[in-house]
Every structure is written in C-alpha cells, then in structure tokens.
Amino acid sequence: MSEVARTLKASQSSLRTINPIRKIVENIKNVNPNLKVLSLSIGDPAVYGMHPNSDILEAVQDETKSVAHHGYPPAVGYEFARKAVAEKYSQGEASYKSDDVVLTSGCSLALDLAIQTLADPGENILVPTPGFSIYVTSCAHHGIEPRCYKLLSEQGWEMDLAQCESLIDDKTRGILVNNPSNPCGSVWTEAHMRDILALAARHNLPIISDEVYADIVFPSTVAAGIRFISFASISTNVPILTTSSMSKQGLVPGWRLGWLLLHDPTHVMEQIRVGLVQIAQMIFGPNSMAQAALPRLMQLMTPEYMASLAGTLQRQADVLIHQLRTIPQLTFVEPQGAMYVMVGLKLAEFRDIESDIDFCQKLLAEQSVAALPGSCFRQPNFIRLVFCVAEDVLVEAGQRIAQFCADHSVQA
Amino acid sequence: MSEVARTLKASQSSLRTINPIRKIVENIKNVNPNLKVLSLSIGDPAVYGMHPNSDILEAVQDETKSVAHHGYPPAVGYEFARKAVAEKYSQGEASYKSDDVVLTSGCSLALDLAIQTLADPGENILVPTPGFSIYVTSCAHHGIEPRCYKLLSEQGWEMDLAQCESLIDDKTRGILVNNPSNPCGSVWTEAHMRDILALAARHNLPIISDEVYADIVFPSTVAAGIRFISFASISTNVPILTTSSMSKQGLVPGWRLGWLLLHDPTHVMEQIRVGLVQIAQMIFGPNSMAQAALPRLMQLMTPEYMASLAGTLQRQADVLIHQLRTIPQLTFVEPQGAMYVMVGLKLAEFRDIESDIDFCQKLLAEQSVAALPGSCFRQPNFIRLVFCVAEDVLVEAGQRIAQFCADHSVQA
Ligand SMILES: Cc1ncc(COP(=O)(O)O)c(C=O)c1O
Ligand SMILES: Cc1ncc(COP(=O)(O)O)c(C=O)c1O
Numbered sequence: 001m002s003e004v005a006r007t008l009k010a011s012q013s014s015l016r017t018i019n020p021i022r023k024i025v026e027n028i029k030n031v032n033p034n035l036k037v038l039s040l041s042i043g044d045p046a047v048y049g050m051h052p053n054s055d056i057l058e059a060v061q062d063e064t065k066s067v068a069h070h071g072y073p074p075a076v077g078y079e080f081a082r083k084a085v086a087e088k089y090s091q092g093e094a095s096y097k098s099d100d101v102v103l104t105s106g107c108s109l110a111l112d113l114a115i116q117t118l119a120d121p122g123e124n125i126l127v128p129t130p131g132f133s134i135y136v137t138s139c140a141h142h143g144i145e146p147r148c149y150k151l152l153s154e155q156g157w158e159m160d161l162a163q164c165e166s167l168i169d170d171k172t173r174g175i176l177v178n179n180p181s182n183p184c185g186s187v188w189t190e191a192h193m194r195d196i197l198a199l200a201a202r203h204n205l206p207i208i209s210d211e212v213y214a215d216i217v218f219p220s221t222v223a224a225g226i227r228f229i230s231f232a233s234i235s236t237n238v239p240i241l242t243t244s245s246m247s248k249q250g251l252v253p254g255w256r257l258g259w260l261l262l263h264d265p266t267h268v269m270e271q272i273r274v275g276l277v278q279i280a281q282m283i284f285g286p287n288s289m290a291q292a293a294l295p296r297l298m299q300l301m302t303p304e305y306m307a308s309l310a311g312t313l314q315r316q317a318d319v320l321i322h323q324l325r326t327i328p329q330l331t332f333v334e335p336q337g338a339m340y341v342m343v344g345l346k347l348a349e350f351r352d353i354e355s356d357i358d359f360c361q362k363l364l365a366e367q368s369v370a371a372l373p374g375s376c377f378r379q380p381n382f383i384r385l386v387f388c389v390a391e392d393v394l395v396e397a398g399q400r401i402a403q404f405c406a407d408h409s410v411q412a
Numbered sequence: 413m414s415e416v417a418r419t420l421k422a423s424q425s426s427l428r429t430i431n432p433i434r435k436i437v438e439n440i441k442n443v444n445p446n447l448k449v450l451s452l453s454i455g456d457p458a459v460y461g462m463h464p465n466s467d468i469l470e471a472v473q474d475e476t477k478s479v480a481h482h483g484y485p486p487a488v489g490y491e492f493a494r495k496a497v498a499e500k501y502s503q504g505e506a507s508y509k510s511d512d513v514v515l516t517s518g519c520s521l522a523l524d525l526a527i528q529t530l531a532d533p534g535e536n537i538l539v540p541t542p543g544f545s546i547y548v549t550s551c552a553h554h555g556i557e558p559r560c561y562k563l564l565s566e567q568g569w570e571m572d573l574a575q576c577e578s579l580i581d582d583k584t585r586g587i588l589v590n591n592p593s594n595p596c597g598s599v600w601t602e603a604h605m606r607d608i609l610a611l612a613a614r615h616n617l618p619i620i621s622d623e624v625y626a627d628i629v630f631p632s633t634v635a636a637g638i639r640f641i642s643f644a645s646i647s648t649n650v651p652i653l654t655t656s657s658m659s660k661q662g663l664v665p666g667w668r669l670g671w672l673l674l675h676d677p678t679h680v681m682e683q684i685r686v687g688l689v690q691i692a693q694m695i696f697g698p699n700s701m702a703q704a705a706l707p708r709l710m711q712l713m714t715p716e717y718m719a720s721l722a723g724t725l726q727r728q729a730d731v732l733i734h735q736l737r738t739i740p741q742l743t744f745v746e747p748q749g750a751m752y753v754m755v756g757l758k759l760a761e762f763r764d765i766e767s768d769i770d771f772c773q774k775l776l777a778e779q780s781v782a783a784l785p786g787s788c789f790r791q792p793n794f795i796r797l798v799f800c801v802a803e804d805v806l807v808e809a810g811q812r813i814a815q816f817c818a819d820h821s822v823q824a
Contacts, residue, residue, distance in 0.1 A: 006616045007680045008651065013554070014529040014687025017694055046483025057476060060701070064473045070664045071458025105517050105668070108696060117426040137694050142425070204418045239420065252482045254700025256517070268419045275426025282429055282549050284520060287699035288666025289472070 017141040021133045021376045028361050028370075035368035038397045043182060043339050045251045045388040050312075052251045059296035060255075060289055069292035075281040077103025077259075077291055084295035085259050089242070092233030093265060100262045102276055103285040103294075106253070107212040110243035110260040111176075112138045113283075114208045117275040118241075119144045119173040125208070126167055126175045128159070130342060130379035132182045132210070147172070148378060153333055153344065157186035165199055174206045174241075175199075177231065180213035183377045183384040184342050185317070185335025187217050187226050190234065197231070197238050206239040206269070207231055212248055212258075213338040215306040218314035221336040222307075228337070232263035239264050241272075246290075248339070249301055249309070257290040313339060316387040316394055323398025327405045339388040342374065345381050350408045356380050366407070367400035429553040433545045433788045440773050440782075447780035450809045455594060455751050457663045457800040462724075464663045471708035472667075472701055481704035487693040489515025489671075489703055496707040497671050501654070504645030505677060512674045514688055515697040515706075518665070519624040522655035522672040523588075524550045526620045529687040530653075531556045531585040537620070538579055538587045540571070542754060542791035544594045544622070559584070560790060565745055565756065569598035577611055586618045586653075587611075592625035592640065595789045595796040596754050597729070597747025599629050599638050602646065609643070609650050618651040618681070619643055624660055624670075627718040629749040630726035634719075638748065644675035651676050653684075658702075660751070661713055661721070669702040669709075725751060728799040728806055735810025739817045751800040754786065757793050762820045768792050778819070779812035 031037050039047060063069055069078075076082065079098050086096035104110040111134060119125055121143030127135040129148040139146035149164035151157045164175070177196060180187045188196075200207050209231040217228045232240040245258030260276070262269060285291065317335050324330055324343060331344040345359055353359050356373035360383060363369050374382030387394060406412060443449050451459060475481055481490075488494065491510050498508035516522040523546060531537055533555030539547040541560040551558035561576035563569045576587070589608060591600045600608075612619050621643040629640045644652040657670030672688070674681060697703065729747050736742055736755060743756040757771055765771050768785035772795060775781050786794030799806060818824060 007682070008530070008618060008684050010529055010683040010687030011532045011535075013532065014691050015683075017687075017690040019690070019693045022693055042484070044484045051479040052482055057479075057482075061473065061476045064469060064476050064701075067463040067469075070464055070469075070666045072454070072456045072665045105698075106696060108694070112694065117422055118420070120423045120425065123423075134694065141691070141694060206420060253484045254482045254703075256696060256699050270419070271422040271427075272420050275422030275429075278429040278431070279426050279553070281431045281434055282520070282524065282546065282553055284518060284668060286517075287668050287702055289476075289701075290699055291666075 013141055013143065017137060019133055019137045021372065024357060024373055024376050028357070028364055030365045032366055032368045037368045037370060038393055038400070039370040040385045040389060040397055041370040041372045043386050043388060044253055045339070046253070048390040048393050050251055050388055055300050056250050056252065056297065059293040059300065063289040063292040069288045071288070073285060073288050073291055075284055076277060077101065077285045081291045081294040084298045085261070088298040088301070089230065089261055091230070093236055094230065094232035094263045096261055096263070102260045102280050103291055104258045104260055105256040105286050106247060106258040107210065107243050107245035108134055108258070109283070110245070110258045111135065111208065111210060113260055113276060113279055114241040114243060115139060115144060116142045117272055117279065118206065118208070123171045123173050125173055126164060128176065128178055128181070130183050130374060130377035130382070132178060133376055135176055151181070151184060153342070156333055157181060157184040158188065158192050159196060161195055161199055168203050168205070172203070172205060174208050176208040176210065178210040180216055180228065180337035182213065182338055183340045184333070185338045185340045186333065187221055187228065187336040189226055190229055193229060193231060193234065197235055200238045206241060209240055209242045211242055211244045214244055214249065216248060216310050216313060216339070217337040218317070219307065219311050220314060226336065232261065235263060235265060237266055239266065239269050246297060249306065250297060255287070255290045257286045310337065313387060316389060316391055317341065319391050319394045320385060320387050320398055323395070323402060327402050329405045329409060339386050341385050341387065342379065342382045343385060345383065347381060349410055351410050351412060353408055356383055359383060362408070363401065363404050367404045369397050369400050425553055425555065429549060431545055431549045433784065436769060436785060436788050440769070440776055442777045444778055444780045449780045449782060450805055450812070451782040452797045452801060452809055453782040453784045455798050455800060456665055457660070457751070458665070460802040460805050462663055462800055467712050468662050468664065468709065471705040471712065475701040475704040481700045483700070485697060485700050485703055487696055488689060489513065489697045493703045493706040496710045497673070500710040500713070501642065501673055503642070505648055506642065506644035506675045508673055508675070514672045514692050515703055516670045516672055517668040517698050518659060518670040519622065519655050519657035520546055520670070521695070522657070522670045523547065523620065523622060525672055525688060525691055526653040526655060527551060527556060528554045529684055529691065530618065530620070535583045535585050537585055538576060540588065540590055540593070542595050542786060542789035542794070544590060545788055547588055563593070563596060565754070568745055569593060569596040570600065570604050571608060573607055573611055580615050580617070584615070584617060586620050588620040588622065589643065590622040592628055592749035594625065594750055595752045596745070597750045597752045598745065599633055599640065599748040601638055602641055605641060605643060605646065609647055612650045618653060621652055621654045623654055623656045625750040626656055626661065628660060628722050628725060628751070630729070631719065631723050632726060633748040640749070644673065647675060647677060649678055651678065651681050658709060661718065662709060667699070667702045669698045722749065725799060728801060728803055729753065731803050731806045732797060732799050732810055735807070735814060739814050741817045741821060751798050753797050753799065754791065754794045755797060757795065759793060761822055763822050763824060765820055768795055771795060774820070775813065775816050779816045781809050781812050
C-alpha cells in the first residue's frame with residue numbers, strides 16, 4: 001500500500017453533469033440580514049403554502065394504510081396505474097394503451113429517459129432557449145449535444161422556426177418542446193404548434209413534449225381563445241414522447257410521480273420502446289403507494305380542479321405583474337400560464353447593474369428577494385420570477401423589487 | 413416528408429442495458445395448466461404475504477396526512493432524513509455525518525450512482541459471480557466493463573481472492589461486494605472481509621459494498637459466531653461506498669427508499685462527492701413522504717426487529733432445505749442469511765436435463781414451480797430458490813421439486 005492515499009477521480013460523465021442553476025446560484029447567497037428572505041426563485045408551490053388538497057392526500061393515504069402495494073411494481077409501473085394515465089390523456093389523435101405509458105420518478109426522469117433513449121453520445125437534441133435547465137444537464141450527462149433553438153420574446157415566446165430548422169443535421173435525434181413554458185409562462189397557439197409539427201415531420205424527427213404544466217393555462221388566456229393542447233393530440237405523423245408528472249398539477253413535487261407517454265402514429269418507435277423498457281428495468285419507477293393512487297389522482301384532476309388551480313396562479317401572477325408594470329427599467333411578456341414570468345432588464349436604465357447575475361446578487365444582498373438570473377436558462381439580461389407564491393409575499397416582493405430598481409436607476 | 417415513415421433507432425446505451433434475468437426468463441413461461449403456479453423466483457417478500465408491520469406503515473402514513481413533506485426535498489434528500497441514516501449506520505471505523513449520505517430510489521439507484529461515478533466508459537469494476545444481475549446491467553448501460561470475480565461454493569461462497577486480484581489492471585476503478593449475498597444466501601466472516609479489504613488497499617481501490625441484506629443473518633449463523641459486519645465499520649484505509657435500502661429490511665421494496673453512504677477514512681473521495689451530488693441533482697431522490705418517515709423507520713429497525721425477521725426467514729429456509737436434502741440430484745451450501753439459496757444440479761444424475769435453463773423450463777412446465785436458472789447470475793448448472801415465501805408454499809414447492817427430480821432421474 002502506498003504511504004500517501006491516492007485520490008480517487010470521478011468519472012467524466014459525473015463531472016460534466018452540471019445543473020447551471022446550481023452553478024450560478026452558488027455565488028448568489030448574501031442576504032440583507034435585516035430583511036426576511038422572500039424566495040421567488042424556485043418552482044416549488046409548497047414553499048409558500050400552496051399545498052395539495054385533502055382529496056389528493058387521501059388518495060395516497062389509503063394506499064399507505066393498505067398492505068396491497070408495498071412490493072415491487074413492474075419496472076414500467078403497475079398496469080392499472082398506467083391504464084389510468086393512458087385513459088386520462090387519450091384524446092384527439094392520441095389514443096394510449098397502458099403499454100404506451102412508462103411511470104417514472106417525476107417528469108425529470110421521464111425527460112432523461114426519453115433523451116438517453118433517442119440519442120447516442122455525439123448526436124444532438126434541439127432544446128429551447130430560454131429553457132428549463134435539466135434539458136442541458138441531462139444531455140451533458142449522456143454526452144449528447146444540446147442544440148439551443150430560440151424562443152422569441154417579441155413573438156410571445158414562440159419558437160424561431162427558421163433558426164430551429166437551421167440547427168438540424170444528420171445527427172439530430174429529436175426536438176424537445178415545453179409548453180406551457182418554464183421559464184416563460186407562455187402558452188402556444190394551435191397554429192404555432194402545427195408549424196412545429198410540420199417542421200418535425202419534414203425532418204422525420206420525433207418530438208419530446210414536456211407537458212408538466214399541462215392545463216395550467218390562465219382563465220384570461222382561455223377566454224382569449226388559447227387553451228392547452230397536447231402535441232400528441234394533434235399529431236398524425238410525428239412520433240411524440242410526452243413527459244409529465246403530478247408535481248405541478250397536484251402540487252406534490254416531492255412525490256416524484258411522473259410518466260412518459262408514447263404516441264406513435266406511424267409505427268416507427270418499436271426499437272425505442274425496447275430501449276425505454278430496458279432502462280426502466282434498471283432504474284425502476286416511482287414509489288408504489290404513489291403509483292397505486294394514480295387511478296384516483298387522475299379522476300381528481302378534473303377540468304374544474306385545473307381551472308381553479310390556474311385561476312389561483314393567475315391571481316397571484318396578476319399581483320406580481322401589477323407591481324412590475326410600475327417599474328420603468330423592466331419589461332416582460334404577460335404570462336399566460338405555468339408559474340413563471342421572464343422579466344427583461346433594460347440595463348442602460350440602471351446606474352450600476354452589469355448583468356442579470358449582478359441584478360440578482362444585489363437584489364438579494366439589499367432586499368433579500370431571491371430571483372433566478374436568465375443565464376440559468378441561457379437567456380442573459382432577463383430574470384425569472386415565480387408566482388406559485390402566496391399573494392402577500394408577492395406584494396412585498398414586488399415592492400422591494402420596485403425599491404431596488406429605483407435605488408439603482410440612472411435617474412437616482 | 414418521406415412517404416414511408418422512417419423507423420427511429422434507439423441509442424446504443426439503451427439497447428445494451430440488458431437485464432439477464434429478463435432475457436433468460438422471457439423464454440421460461442409455459443406452466444402446467446393443472447397446477448397453481450408457485451413462484452420461488454423473485455426476491456419480493458410481498459408476493460406471499462410477508463408484509464411490513466403496522467409500525468412501519470404508520471411511520472409513512474403520518475407523513476401522508478401532514479402537509480409538511482410534499483414539496484421538493486433537496487436533491488440528496490432531506491437533511492434530517494440523511495442524519496437519521498448517518499446515525500443509524502455509524503459504528504466502529506465508520507462515523508457518518510448527514511453529508512456522507514445520499515438518499516436514492518432504492519438500493520438499485522444507489523448502486524448505479526456509485527458505479528457511474530467511479531468509472532468511465534472503457535474502465536472496469538469487479539463484480540461477484542454468482543452475483544445480482546443489476547451490477548452487470550448497470551455497467552453495460554454506462555459502457556463500463558464488469559469483470560467477474562468468482563465466489564467459491566466449495567468455500568461457502570467466499571471470494572476467490574487470487575482470481576479476483578488477477579483481474580485488476582490500471583483501468584479497474586472499484587470492487588463491488590455483496591454480503592449477505594444474493595443469490596448465495598452466504599454471510600462472510602470478519603477474517604475473510606479483512607482479506608478483501610487488504611486486497612483493495614494493496615491496489616488503492618474503493619469498495620462498493622451492497623449491504624441491502626444487512627443484519628438478515630440467521631440466528632443459527634449468529635450462534636455459530638458469524639454476524640453481519642458492515643465493510644465500512646472495519647475499514648481504516650479503504651474508501652467504502654455502502655448501498656442499502658428499506659426494501660428487504662422493512663419488507664417494502666415498492667417504496668424505492670435507499671441510500672448511499674460514504675466512508676472516506678483517508679480523504680480521497682472529494683471529487684467523487686462532487687460527481688455523486690451532481691448526478692443526484694439531475695435524478696433527484698426518493699418519494700418525499702417515504703424520506704420523511706426515515707427517522708422513525710431507522711428507530712424501528714431495532715436488533716430485536718431484525719433478529720425476528722431473520723428468524724422468520726431461517727424457519728422458512730429450513731422448510732425448504734429440509735426437502736432439498738432428500739433429493740439426491742441436488743447439492744447446496746446451507747444458506748446463512750438473506751433470502752436465497754443456490755442449488756447445484758448434478759446433471760449426470762438426470763436423465764434428460766441439459767442445463768439449468770432446461771431444468772427451470774421443465775420444472776415450470778410440469779410442476780408449475782418458478783425458479784431462476786443460475787445463468788441469470790452467470791453461474792450455470794445451479795438454480796436459485798427464494799425463501800421469503802410462506803411456509804406452506806415452500807412445503808408444496810419442495811415436494812413438487814422432489815417429484816420433478818424423481819421423474820427425471822437417471823434411475824427413473
Ligand atoms: C419544464 C419543467 N419540466 C420538468 C420539471 C420537473 O418536474 P418533476 O418535478 O416532475 O421532475 C420541471 C420542474 O420545475 C419543469 O419546470
Ligand atoms: C443484492 C441486491 N442488491 C440490490 C437490490 C435492489 O434493492 P432495491 O429494491 O432497494 O433497489 C437487490 C434486490 O433484490 C439485491 O438482491
């Protein structure tokens with residue numbers, strides 16, 4: 001044995017598995033000790049008391065009381081639970097059977113499963129910018145290249161179709177979309193979705209559709225004629241791998257209860273199914289009690305329940321938006337759903353703010369308000385605010401942001 | 413768009429993620445329609461009613477009633493839950509802090525996490541033969557070479573130290589051990605464990621210690637002076653990554669509640685910690701309600717509880733062993749713990765049995781008894797039987813196996 005112990009090196013794949021949020025936020029940690037911290041940085045409804053309702057809790061409580069569901073579920077999930085998901089999400093062109101469903105530990109693992117099954121190291125997947133950080137983390141982990149297509153703030157965060165198409169080459173294995181969007185809070189029109197489907201069809205590419213915010217569309221958005229549409233429900237020729245979970249709809253992100261749905265209208269995903277199931281047999285799916293509650297949970301996600309949740313989120317968004325409107329140095333596209341708004345910084349109108357990261361650092365240090373820099377989503381000069389937060393917190397946070405912007409205005 | 417839809421190819425990594433159990437068992441499915449199937453093939457105590465006790469269920473029930481733990485836990489798990497695990501497992505040389513613990517979705521994901529953090533594609537990890545199938549599946553998934561060291565049935569399934577050492581080269585990144593063993597039901601002596609530690613120390617290799625059957629050691633084994641010892645508790649110079657879960661100890665494999673413990677006596681795992689945490693931030697840990705119950709669950713796993721569980725398993729093992737002893741064509745090392753026994757087939761004493769796979773196929777087709785061929789564990793000419801099964805089922809299964817062997821005897 002050598003005298004000096006030899007340091008162990010970690011694998012390349014583990015070291016390149018970097019979540020940009022963690023990397024950037026690591027350096028944003030000084031708060032104003034005289035002010036209570038208000039966190040508008042994490043999409044976790046539980047933080048400020050948006051708790052699951054008692055029906056949802058009872059569905060899983062009953063499973064914890066029974067002795068029926070504590071053994072190993074099948075690797076892809078209980079048949080009856082997958083059937084419940086399949087039935088719930090069948091509509092339009094998408095008619096799912098239980099075998100089209102793989103239960104996963106949250107939407108995160110459904111995404112990771114889809115990404116690593118579609119692409120090999122050195123191949124690429126198109127991902128949105130701004131976009132949820134885990135897409136690039138998962139690609140990096142597997143040695144897959146994430147190619148970033150643009151969402152255009154000036155077009156209500158629609159995809160830049162031409163730029164997206166220009167990224168496609170013979171190593172492209174899929175287009176990942178996220179609607180309603182984190183971090184944009186946008187909801188696409190059916191016309192725009194059909195343009196994206198046509199683009200995918202032209203290049204024989206499948207779509208990974210991250211629909212974790214399905215049906216979280218504001219009442220005012222619905223009134224304006226824009227509702228949630230699942231990509232699969234309108235796809236006649238593009239294979240769609242839809243990912244979602246109970247995390248946001250059920251306000252239970254801790255449960256890690258998600259799924260992957262396969263819509264294969266042209267029967268081109270046989271090998272993909274083999275790959276997905278094989279990986280599922282290695283990692284297994286979600287907690288058995290949560291799985292077993294799925295039939296009841298699916299029934300609880302009624303249109304009325306979803307409309308009420310979306311209504312609450314809209315009211316909260318409105319509180320925040322109301323304040324943001326009064327701040328001359330900020331700009332934003334009104335959110336239409338989900339839990340987020342991307343706020344643009346007019347840097348020229350600030351006296352001493354260099355960047356989105358600088359903004360967030362100083363905002364926390366002076367006003368104890370936590371926000372995420374747009375750089376976390378590959379969109380510098382923006383910040384992302386969340387509104388799955390109690391109204392009184394949003395009022396106070398909005399006031400502090402206004403104060404902060406006034407303090408740092410070129411006119412101050 | 414092309415007229416004929418193009419078939420999508422799955423990634424190489426997904427296609428090579430093969431669980432040998434599934435592959436082999438796929439072809440073993442014809443049962444005798446006149447006999448009820450008795451399954452001695454899966455290590456799932458729930459199948460024949462070995463259910464968790466009410467204290468265990470209550471611990472998690474209380475978490476499902478409260479609104480406290482439905483949000484996102486930290487990626488590595490709740491601090492208080494990790495602390496409970498750290499305290500429970502600290503002993504001897506191993507003194508864990510909460511930061512030495514990563515909560516994972518079952519022992520399976522703790523193993524996968526350890527394997528993929530220690531080794532890069534093209535490097536190798538030493539794994540036991542016979543050994544649990546997921547070790548090779550996980551290595552294959554990541555492009556890591558699993559190098560198989562032998563366990564010697566003639567030495568009570570101890571490691572063939574010389575053969576193991578001969579496998580080590582400059583690409584070896586760790587030695588994976590599993591004690592008590594699936595599929596052998598063996599429990600190593602402290603002396604043998606110290607030999608393995610010395611081997612690892614000579615080559616500066618960390619040990620991945622799969623201790624999912626920790627403390628499941630038969631009363632008679634303990635009476636004979638062999639008790640469960642955690643590798644970390646006796647390692648002064650070898651870094652140990654211990655994996656375990658509530659699956660077997662708590663009889664709740666469906667919960668997917670596991671952990672990885674880091675014992676780093678010579679401070680060589682700093683980079684490993686970074687890699688582990690980064691991957692954890694991508695995949696997240698177990699269900700929040702199950703995590704939150706961990707402090708209580710750790711308290712319920714008393715020596716008395718474990719001794720009682722091990723006693724039950726020994727009684728069940730005895731029922732099976734009693735029958736196996738009467739069958740001249742079979743041979744076995746008496747199990748000392750866990751839930752399994754490897755039974756050797758004296759093929760020359762059978763009239764028409766070609767292999768372990770042939771044996772299992774015919775046993776199912778004629779007697780409707782399901783067993784796994786040793787080939788699933790890379791050990792042909794053996795079969796693995798499980799005894800986490802009700803006694804009456806074991807009696808009947810034993811009788812049917814005896815009948816089967818008599819029917820196929822060279823003397824028949
Ligand atoms: C767009 C998007 N996809 C996926 C996820 C992950 O969801 P889950 O908690 O179900 O893994 C999130 C979480 O914030 C998200 O915003
Ligand atoms: C040796 C061994 N390790 C790990 C596991 C997996 O445990 P878990 O269900 O906690 O993932 C098993 C399950 O049978 C096993 O036998």
